[in-house]
Amino acid sequence: MEAQAEIHYITSQVDLSGNLLAEKDYYTEFSYPLDVDLQPLVKDLAVGNVPAVKPINTFNYTYLKLCADKCANNPKLLLVVKSALTHFEQRQAIRETWGDEMQFSTIEIRRVFLLGTGFDPEIQRKVDEEDEMFNDIVQADFVDDYHNNTLKTMSGFKWAVEHCSPVQFVAFSDDDMYVSTKNLLRFVRNPSTYPEEEEQLPRIVQGIEHRERSLKQEIVLATQGEELEEFNQASNLNGNLKLYAGYVFHSPPQRHQPSKWFVSLEEYPYHLWPPYVTAGAYVVSREALLDLYYASFYTKYFRFDDIFLALVALKVNIEPVHCSDFYFWKKGYSLFGYQNVIASHGYGDPDELRSVWNEQKLAGYA
Numbered sequence: 001m002e003a004q005a006e007i008h009y010i011t012s013q014v015d016l017s018g019n020l021l022a023e024k025d026y027y028t029e030f031s032y033p034l035d036v037d038l039q040p041l042v043k044d045l046a047v048g049n050v051p052a053v054k055p056i057n058t059f060n061y062t063y064l065k066l067c068a069d070k071c072a073n074n075p076k077l078l079l080v081v082k083s084a085l086t087h088f089e090q091r092q093a094i095r096e097t098w099g100d101e102m103q104f105s106t107i108e109i110r111r112v113f114l115l116g117t118g119f120d121p122e123i124q125r126k127v128d129e130e131d132e133m134f135n136d137i138v139q140a141d142f143v144d145d146y147h148n149n150t151l152k153t154m155s156g157f158k159w160a161v162e163h164c165s166p167v168q169f170v171a172f173s174d175d176d177m178y179v180s181t182k183n184l185l186r187f188v189r190n191p192s193t194y195p196e197e198e199e200q201l202p203r204i205v206q207g208i209e210h211r212e213r214s215l216k217q218e219i220v221l222a223t224q225g226e227e228l229e230e231f232n233q234a235s236n237l238n239g240n241l242k243l244y245a246g247y248v249f250h251s252p253p254q255r256h257q258p259s260k261w262f263v264s265l266e267e268y269p270y271h272l273w274p275p276y277v278t279a280g281a282y283v284v285s286r287e288a289l290l291d292l293y294y295a296s297f298y299t300k301y302f303r304f305d306d307i308f309l310a311l312v313a314l315k316v317n318i319e320p321v322h323c324s325d326f327y328f329w330k331k332g333y334s335l336f337g338y339q340n341v342i343a344s345h346g347y348g349d350p351d352e353l354r355s356v357w358n359e360q361k362l363a364g365y366a
Contacts, residue, residue, distance in 0.1 A: 022265070023265060023269060023270065023271040024269045024270050024271065025270070025271060026270040026271055026272040026273075026274075027272075029270070030270060032299070032300060032311055032314075032315065033056070033299075033300040034053070034056060034298045034299070034300070036053055036298060038295050038298055038315055038316050039316070040052070041053055041294070041297075041298060042290075042291055042294040042295050042316065045294040045297065046290055046294055053298070055297035055298060056297070056298060056299075056300065057296060057297050057298075057299070057301055058297065059151075059154045059155070059158050059296070059297075061140040061141060061142065061151075061155050061158065062140065062141040063138065063139065063140050063141075063155075063159070064117070064139045064140065064141060065115075065127075065131050065137045065138060065139040066138065066159075066163065067112055067135060067136060067137065067138055067159075067163070068163055070110050070112060070135070070136070070163065070164065071110055071163060071164035071165075071166060071167060073108055074108065074166040074167075075108040075109055075110040075164070075166070075167050076107050076108050076109070076167070076168050076169065077107065077108075077109045077110075077167070077168070077169050077170075077171065077181070077184070077185065077188075078109075078110050078111075078112070078160060078164050078167045078169070078170045078171070079098075079099055079109065079110070079111040079112070079171050079173065079179075079181070080112055080114060080156045080159075080160065080170055080171065080172045080173070081094060081099065081111070081112070081113045081114065081172075081173050081174070081175050082113075082114045082149070082152050082153065082156070082172065082173070082174050082175065083113040083114060083115060083174075083175040084115075084144060084175065085115055085116070085117075085118045085123055085124075085127060085144045086123060087175050088126065088130060089350045090175045090176065090348060090350055090353075091113055091130070091175060092350065093350035093351075093353045093354055094111075094113075094175065094353070095111070095134065095136070096354060097353055097354055097357035097358070097361075097366075098178070098179040098180065098181050098357055098366065099111040099179075103181060104181075104182075104185075107185065109181065110164070110167075111136055112136050112137070112138045112156075112159070113136055113137055113138065113175070114138050114139075114140075114152050114153075114155055114156045114159075115127065115137060115138070115139040115140075115144055116139070116140060116141075116142045116143055116144030116145070116148060116151070116152060116155075117139065117140075117141055117142065117143060117144060118143070118144055127139065138155070138156070138159050140152075140155040142155070147303060149279070149303075149304070149305040150301065150302065150303055150304065150305040150308045152305070153172070153279070153305040153308075153309070154293075154296060154305075156170075156172060157289065157292065157293040157296070158293065160289060160293075161289060161290060161293045167286060168285065168286055169188050169243075169283055169284070169285055169286070170283065170284050170286075170289055171184055171281070171282070171283045172279075172281065172282055172283070172284075173280065173281040173343065174279070174280050174281070174345075175348075176345065176346065176347055176348035177280055177281050177343050177344065177345055177347055178338075178341070178343065178344045178346075178347040178353060178356055178357060179281060179342070179343045180338070180341055180342055180343075180360060180365060180366040181366065182364075182365065182366055183195075183325070183340060183341065183342045183365065183366070184283060184342050184343075187245070187283070187323060187325070187342055188243065188245075188283060188285070191243060191245055191321055191323065194323060194325070194340075195325060195339075195340035241285050241287065241288075242285060242287045242288040242291060242318050243283065243284060243285040243288055243321060244277065244282070244283075244284050244285075244288045244292065244309075244313055244318050244319075244320050244321065245277070245282060245283050245284075245320065245321035245322070245323055245326075246277035246278060246281060246282030246283065246320070246321075246322075246323065246326040246343075247277065247278045247280075247282075247322065247323065247324065247326040247327070247328050248275050248276065248277055248278075248320045248321070248322035249273075249275070249276055249277075249278060250272065250273075250275055251272070251273060252271055252272055252273070253268055253270075253271075253272075253273060261304070268302075273307055273310060274307075274310040274311055274313070274314040275310060275314075275319070275320050276306045276307055276309070276310035276320065277306060277309065277310070277320045278306055278326070278328040279304075279305050279306035279309075280326075280328050280343065280345045281326050281342070281343035281345075282326065288318055291316045291318060292309060292312050292313060292316065292318065295312045295315055295316040296308070296309075296312045298315070299311050299312045299315055323342065325340050325341055325342045325343075326342050326343045327341065327343060327344040327345060328345055329344075329345055329346065330344055330345050330346025330347070331344045333356055335359060335360075335363055338356070338360055338365060339363075339365050340365075341365075
């Protein structure tokens with residue numbers, strides 16, 4: 001959801017019975033179903049016990065494509081990409097760039113694409129062939145549509161919990177994002193200091209972008225030793241921290257009815273959303289993944305996936321971590337300008353993604 005781009009100016013509405021509704025103060029009145037102590041319920045679900053309170057959401061998907069053995073080698077990082085059924089070229093570009101499972105010799109990485117279903121048998125036939133070739137499609141039996149983004153997101157959470165339990169970190173992304181997997185690993189190693197700890201490039205490469213091409217090899221040589229040490233450290237990533245991180249927003253719901261993101265007061269009565277991480281790209285640790293997944297069973301369903309996760313995180317006491325290097329817009333490109341970029345929106349063109357990522361990889365930034 002990119003609701004922050006809209007205008008917010010309606011603070012009261014009339015319900016179906018003609019009663020006047022007004023926005024409630026998020027800070028003083030907030031409550032969101034179910035109003036129960038989630039911690040013991042989440043713990044019971046995590047260990048397979050029957051919880052004392054029956055869940056209100058179950059997310060009982062049937063997985064048409066499961067990739068059941070994808071995480072057999074205990075990966076450190078799982079890349080989960082929400083993709084549209086027909087985006088075959090985007091998926092291939094991601095496989096060849098930031099989704100390459102073999103891009104680092106010291107870090108075990110796995111990649112899956114999340115899909116729903118459609119109504120065109122020919123498209124499904126092509127998806128079947130794609131999965132047979134690459135074994136990276138996780139497809140569940142809900143209609144692949146914008147309004148089902150929360151279902152798609154939770155299908156990824158459910159799959160990661162049930163079929164990739166050893167993983168330490170899971171990064172979720174849309175299929176129109178540029179991602180630097182190297183910078184993502186730098187970030188999760190120490191979120192509180194990113195990116196300052198790595199800004200150690202030789203002074204000769206600072207502020208001289210007109211010499212980019214001639215300096216590429218120099219940059220690679222200068223950072224090879226640093227990169228090797230970096231990923232030796234990264235192999236000891238700690239997924240026991242409850243990390244839920246990306247670009248965090250504090251914004252109001254959109255009450256302007258023509259808006260794509262219009263939300264009525266009956267649907268959500270408060271004047272602010274909980275702090276939410278934009279859905280284009282974000283990362284969760286294993287402990288946060290488990291808490292968010294099981295707490296979602298007891299959180300009233302919401303159609304915007306980033307808001308739903310924000311509500312779940314609030315109810316289970318996980319505070320989202322903000323990092324401005326997750327760009328929910330398309331950051332203007334330059335070689336050194338992308339040095340610390342973790343993710344950037346706006347890369348739906350497969351050829352542009354390949355070009356930018358390959359240049360960043362050669363420079364040692366991806």
